[in-house]
Amino acid sequence: MNLAIILLNHLPVLPEVIVLAGACALMIVDLRVTSERRVVSYYIAQGVLVACAAGTVFVQWVDGPTKLYLFSGLFVSDVMSNVLKLASYASVWLALVYSRQYLLDRGLLRGEFITLLLFALLGMMVMISAASFLSLYLGLELMSLCLFAMVALNRDSAQSTEAAMKYFVLGALSSGLLLYGMSMIYGATGSLALSEVARSTSQLAATTTDRAFLVFGLVFVVAGLAFKIGAAPFHMWIPDVYHGAPTAVTLVIGSAPKLSAFAIAIRLLVNGLPELAHDWQDMLALLALLSMAVGNITAIAQSNLKRMLAYSTIAHMGFMLLGLLSGVVGGNRLSADDAYGAAMFYVIVYVIMSLGAFGMLLYLSRAGFECENLDDLRGLSRRSPWFAFVMMVLMFSLAGIPPTAGFYAKVAVLSAAISAGWIWLAVAAVILSLVGAFYYLRIVKLMYFDEPREGGAVPGHPEMRLLLSANGLLLLAFGILPQPLMNLCFVAIQKL
Numbered sequence: 001m002n003l004a005i006i007l008l009n010h011l012p013v014l015p016e017v018i019v020l021a022g023a024c025a026l027m028i029v030d031l032r033v034t035s036e037r038r039v040v041s042y043y044i045a046q047g048v049l050v051a052c053a054a055g056t057v058f059v060q061w062v063d064g065p066t067k068l069y070l071f072s073g074l075f076v077s078d079v080m081s082n083v084l085k086l087a088s089y090a091s092v093w094l095a096l097v098y099s100r101q102y103l104l105d106r107g108l109l110r111g112e113f114i115t116l117l118l119f120a121l122l123g124m125m126v127m128i129s130a131a132s133f134l135s136l137y138l139g140l141e142l143m144s145l146c147l148f149a150m151v152a153l154n155r156d157s158a159q160s161t162e163a164a165m166k167y168f169v170l171g172a173l174s175s176g177l178l179l180y181g182m183s184m185i186y187g188a189t190g191s192l193a194l195s196e197v198a199r200s201t202s203q204l205a206a207t208t209t210d211r212a213f214l215v216f217g218l219v220f221v222v223a224g225l226a227f228k229i230g231a232a233p234f235h236m237w238i239p240d241v242y243h244g245a246p247t248a249v250t251l252v253i254g255s256a257p258k259l260s261a262f263a264i265a266i267r268l269l270v271n272g273l274p275e276l277a278h279d280w281q282d283m284l285a286l287l288a289l290l291s292m293a294v295g296n297i298t299a300i301a302q303s304n305l306k307r308m309l310a311y312s313t314i315a316h317m318g319f320m321l322l323g324l325l326s327g328v329v330g331g332n333r334l335s336a337d338d339a340y341g342a343a344m345f346y347v348i349v350y351v352i353m354s355l356g357a358f359g360m361l362l363y364l365s366r367a368g369f370e371c372e373n374l375d376d377l378r379g380l381s382r383r384s385p386w387f388a389f390v391m392m393v394l395m396f397s398l399a400g401i402p403p404t405a406g407f408y409a410k411v412a413v414l415s416a417a418i419s420a421g422w423i424w425l426a427v428a429a430v431i432l433s434l435v436g437a438f439y440y441l442r443i444v445k446l447m448y449f450d451e452p453r454e455g456g457a458v459p460g461h462p463e464m465r466l467l468l469s470a471n472g473l474l475l476l477a478f479g480i481l482p483q484p485l486m487n488l489c490f491v492a493i494q495k496l
Contacts, residue, residue: 012068012077014055015085016125022048023118030111038109042100045114049093049121056085065495069131073193076131080266080344080492084128084259087348091256091355092121094467098359099248101461105367108153108246117252120146124260130267133182133192140178140228143260144171147253151245163244170227170237178224184217185273194272205275215279221268222283229261231321232290235314242310247365247372250306251358254313255351262347265324270340271496277328284325285425291318292429296436305372308439309357312398315436316350322429323413326420335419341490342412348485349397349409349478356394356471360387363464377443379452387465388447390472397475399440400433405478412486 022044030041060082067078096117103109123143130136148171152164186192188210189200204210226234242250269280295315302308323343327336364371364380364387371377381388397406410433417426478485 010070011062012059012070012129013075014059015052016122016129018048018052018055019118019122019125022051023115023122026118027111027115030115033111038111038114041111041114042096042109045096045118046093048118049089049096053086053089056082056089067495071135073195074132074135075126075129077129078492079495081129081263083488083492084263084344085125087351088121088124088128088256088259091259091351092117092252094355094359094471095248095252095255097463097467098251098355098362101464102246102248102362102365105365106154106246108248110153113150113153113248116146116150120150120252121256124256127260128263130264131194133186133194133197136264136267137175137179137182139260140264141175143257144175147249147257150249150252151241153249154246157244157246159244160246163241166237166244167241174224174227174234176224177220177227181217181220181222181224184220185214188213188217194267197272198274201273201275211276214273214276218273218276218279219283221273222280222287225261225265225268226287229258229265229317229320230314231287231317232294232314235291235294238314239307239310242306242313243304243372247306247358247361247370251355251362254309254354254358258317258347258351258354262320262344266340266493266496269324270327270336274328274333281325281328284321285422288318288321288325289425289428291315291321292432292436296432299436299439302439303374305361305374305376308374309354312436312439313354315432316346316398319410319413319429320347320350322417322422322425326413326416326422329420335416337490337494339416339420340493340496341486342409342416344489344493345482345486346409346413348489349405349475352471352475352478353394353397353406356390356468356475357398359464359468359471360391360394363387363461363468374443374446375453377446378450380447382452387468390468391447392444393472393475395440395443397479399437401437403476403479405475405482408479408482408486412482 026041026044029044033040059077063077065079067076069076100109103113120143123139123146126135126139126142130139148164148168151167152161154160185197188204189197191197191200201214204214223234230238273280292315295311295318299308299311302311320343323339323346327339329335361371393404397404400406400410414426414429
């Protein structure tokens with residue numbers, strides 16, 4: 001009876017237990033796998049992700065809208081965490097499917113890749129449910145260390161090794177900044193729990209000296225977050241890492257971690273430091289403007305698709321920050337649910353777009369050929385009309401052209417910014433989006449109006465063809481009918 005009560009009380013950590021047990025089992029099973037295709041390991045990983053999704057849905061069904069704290073306030077289970085976890089499972093599941101043939105062709109589909117991917121997912125899940133500085137930092141480091149190793153997976157490539165070193169050094173620097181900022185806030189408030197930090201901050205922020213001390217720590221926290229998100233001027237690692245890593249790893253870095261980065265921004269700033277909203281809003285406004293400017297303008301000069309999408313990521317993170325800074329207006333939080341819900345909608349749609357864009361690069365690559373230059377897409381409509389259409393939908397969505405989900409996501413964020421009084425920033429975002437549309441439309445022009453560099457149809461893998469097609473059509477569906485996902489994001493934020 002006591003065991004049943006203990007298990008019921010710790011039910012919210014069921015998905016984390018499944019991932020941990022699955023990753024450990026996978027390491028043991030992989031020792032006995034002799035096939036280079038890693039069929040057993042691949043399907044075990046797929047099964048673990050499906051089991052995690054089922055466990056999360058079950059936890060949400062049992063707990064409902066209730067917010068539960070576990071392990072002395074280190075872990076929180078709420079609607080937002082469950083929604084973001086489900087999106088993370090879907091992202092990692094698609095990344096596995098999209099990457100499989102690419103990794104097989106290059107001899108990189110090893111147990112290390114799949115195991116590191118699951119442990120990185122575990123780190124993301126801990127970050128998403130973190131209710132304390134301690135658990136947040138634990139999840140962040142678990143995810144980061146796995147991603148560092150994945151970037152260096154191709155040990156024979158000097159480019160991958162260089163990218164891994166840059167990622168490791170700058171990742172360590174950003175972790176140090178974040179840790180220093182959290183230690184300053186802990187020194188001021190005397191607590192690691194975000195709920196207690198929020199209560200103490202509301203009292204300390206009233207005095208000038210204490211507020212200055214808190215803002216000093218806040219600067220380092222925001223800088224550390226900006227590094228992890230990839231916002232300018234802390235973006236210098238993104239283009240080199242995206243370019244140097246194997247495309248399969250770039251796909252992983254550019255998708256699911258953005259969901260956990262959004263979660264820690266909400267946990268730290270919105271839940272932990274709401275009384276300092278005026279201060280961190282000004283910081284986020286500058287980061288958003290710089291990110292949109294640097295990302296969109298610099299991407300125009302890129303001829304490498306992975307570098308272009310890296311700068312595109314920087315610009316899109318600027319838009320996400322635009323939603324985060326629009327939640328509090330002069331101390332009034334009446335529009336907070338709409339603004340943060342729009343930011344959450346934006347980051348989920350961005351992950352779908354990123355999965356599709358990098359998935360197309362993986363689909364068009366083959367043994368001995370990397371599809372990563374603009375010229376590699378010339379005349380794609382003549383070799384594969386359907387996937388040229390899918391790529392066009394992805395580019396239209398990234399550019400924010402109707403009727404795609406990317407258009408609605410940008411409209412929702414801009415509407416929140418205008419409602420919060422950030423009109424000048426919204427105008428700048430629109431202008432920079434028009435600038436950024438150039439490099440997306442350039443890809444459409446290459447696919448439909450230029451002569452192909454090589455003849456013949458694109459070789460297809462049925463599972464990947466089906467999922468890439470669904471990926472593109474999903475962006476059209478969310479663009480035409482965005483309300484189901486938008487309402488889900490609104491409810492998730494409302495229950496915080």
